Amino acid sequence: MYLTTAQEMRDLDRYAIETIGIPGVVLMENAGKAVARSLTDRLPRPGTALVLAGTGNNGGDGFVAARHLAAAGWKAVVWLAGPEEKLTSDARVFFQVCRNLGIPVVRDAEERRGELIRRIEEADAIVDALLGTGIRGQVRPRALELIRLVNEHRRGAVVAVDVPSGADTDTGALLPEAIRADWTVTFAYPKWCHYLLPAADHCGEVIVADIGIPRSAAEHRPPAARVNDPSWWREWLLPRSRWSHKGTYGHLLVVGGSRGMLGAAVLAGLAGLRIGAGLSTVAVPAAQEPILAAKVTDALVWGWPDDGEGRFAEDSVRILPERIDRFTAAAVGPGLGRFPGEGAWLRELLETLPFPVVLDADGLNILAEHPDALRARRGETILTPHPGEMARLAGTTAAGVESSRHTLAREWAEKTGSVVVLKGTHTIIAFPDGTQMVNPTGTPAMAKAGSGDVLSGVIGGLLARGIPASVAAAMGVYLHGLAGELAVRTSEHSLLASEILSQLGAALSRLASDRARA
Numbered sequence: 001m002y003l004t005t006a007q008e009m010r011d012l013d014r015y016a017i018e019t020i021g022i023p024g025v026v027l028m029e030n031a032g033k034a035v036a037r038s039l040t041d042r043l044p045r046p047g048t049a050l051v052l053a054g055t056g057n058n059g060g061d062g063f064v065a066a067r068h069l070a071a072a073g074w075k076a077v078v079w080l081a082g083p084e085e086k087l088t089s090d091a092r093v094f095f096q097v098c099r100n101l102g103i104p105v106v107r108d109a110e111e112r113r114g115e116l117i118r119r120i121e122e123a124d125a126i127v128d129a130l131l132g133t134g135i136r137g138q139v140r141p142r143a144l145e146l147i148r149l150v151n152e153h154r155r156g157a158v159v160a161v162d163v164p165s166g167a168d169t170d171t172g173a174l175l176p177e178a179i180r181a182d183w184t185v186t187f188a189y190p191k192w193c194h195y196l197l198p199a200a201d202h203c204g205e206v207i208v209a210d211i212g213i214p215r216s217a218a219e220h221r222p223p224a225a226r227v228n229d230p231s232w233w234r235e236w237l238l239p240r241s242r243w244s245h246k247g248t249y250g251h252l253l254v255v256g257g258s259r260g261m262l263g264a265a266v267l268a269g270l271a272g273l274r275i276g277a278g279l280s281t282v283a284v285p286a287a288q289e290p291i292l293a294a295k296v297t298d299a300l301v302w303g304w305p306d307d308g309e310g311r312f313a314e315d316s317v318r319i320l321p322e323r324i325d326r327f328t329a330a331a332v333g334p335g336l337g338r339f340p341g342e343g344a345w346l347r348e349l350l351e352t353l354p355f356p357v358v359l360d361a362d363g364l365n366i367l368a369e370h371p372d373a374l375r376a377r378r379g380e381t382i383l384t385p386h387p388g389e390m391a392r393l394a395g396t397t398a399a400g401v402e403s404s405r406h407t408l409a410r411e412w413a414e415k416t417g418s419v420v421v422l423k424g425t426h427t428i429i430a431f432p433d434g435t436q437m438v439n440p441t442g443t444p445a446m447a448k449a450g451s452g453d454v455l456s457g458v459i460g461g462l463l464a465r466g467i468p469a470s471v472a473a474a475m476g477v478y479l480h481g482l483a484g485e486l487a488v489r490t491s492e493h494s495l496l497a498s499e500i501l502s503q504l505g506a507a508l509s510r511l512a513s514d515r516a517r518a
């Protein structure tokens, strides 16, 4: 499913109306009806509904919802925030319909503050149709006052029409405050603000309603982003042929596991195997090799020259050509640590590896200080920063990353020619061609040490199997999140990264059984 900006949605609306010929009022009728329906589905016993309506088309959806609620037995009242003369032509149609049906319309005014508070407090449901995707700049003072009164005094359910009023559709910023909704009904496709904080936290559950915009509109002018969905990559997960052998499924090389951080490299190496790679080798500083060999039975172990302190020697990459022909992809960074000569080391490593690489953890931190390390890459590269690592790469703060997640991810993918997987709630996957994906799977339980190492190994394993970088990133992020969801058996506080690892098989078979059902 696509994910749109405000402008992309306007273009789709316009295409549906002007080129395909579907009247705007038909779309508005469908939109408002879906909002009313979401309410009557959740609150089957009619009560009092307060519809806060602006003068734009978002308000128009509100008038339609008011009419359908009234028809379902609700006592609906419209609170009109703005002069009638400013209503858009489509909104005016449904405003007049409300009038003709005798649905009460109260014109907002400062002196009606007391009445408004009373109505907000008494409402069993509030429909937020004040501001939608057409908001410009910071919310003006009167509308801001209405948003604050709703947030402060509401007792009943709050449903946001399209987006919570006061949220920036494209960035998820609050301008500076937004309605806190219990659920949001959006139209045709989700919008960025449904996935980006802080707005995402104001949306509640997001319901995407079909309002009759034909699919051909998006095919004509595809939005640049989509929600990560197995239909996009499922076909790459072929069943294993009975004639195959381990070499058929590639060989992942994990480079990391310095002293004190061996576990990270092990998790990545095993994740590569769990996701289906035929072989996995974990390359660690030589002093670590005996410990690793005692710990791991499923992966191969390879000691590289170390610096006497349990870290890689500056010139340790020289050992790589000995066996390089065995591998088909690499995951560099899990448990790597920092060490003298790391910049030259990383540059040489990335230059020497001729196949796809996923670069993670301290691999990214080294890259932040030595950006030229990517320059001589020959194969595809996937960068998997968490917000702290992204901040170091981009020279900003973690808060700076959070406020511009999708912009930064896109810029870095374009700038480096790599696939960028910016981790977090709704991980963003950005591709070098400017397109992006937002991931729907995962759970807060996965905010735990080692979770990222498993992801590196999952993506690395898919790369090792010969799956292209863009597909491996999308598929890996989705399956990793799904495995995390499946792994939460008891408390969401207690999940261990090794349990995500154990559930990768269940995540894969869930996909296979979904396909059987489809």
Ligand SMILES: NC(=O)C1=CN([C@@H]2O[C@H](COP(=O)(O)OP(=O)(O)OC[C@H]3O[C@@H](n4cnc5c(N)ncnc54)[C@H](O)[C@@H]3O)[C@@H](O)[C@H]2O)[C@@H](O)CC1
Binding pocket: 010, 013, 014, 024, 027, 028, 031, 054, 055, 056, 057, 058, 059, 060, 061, 082, 086, 088, 130, 131, 132, 133, 134, 135, 136, 137, 138, 139, 140, 143, 161, 162, 163, 187, 211
């Ligand atoms: N045909 C279409 O284009 C459709 C649009 N739909 C609805 O229309 C919405 C977009 O409608 P519009 O483009 O008319 O815009 P909105 O209704 O989102 O916003 C425009 C209104 O908000 C006011 N406004 C703008 N910035 C403001 C600010 N900073 N502070 C206070 N007031 C501000 C404007 O004066 C105007 O009254 C969507 O969110 C969706 O709900 C749906 O009806 C489906 C069809």
Ligand SMILES: [K+]
Binding pocket: 058, 128, 129, 130, 131, 132, 160, 161, 162, 163, 164, 165
């Ligand atoms: K709204």
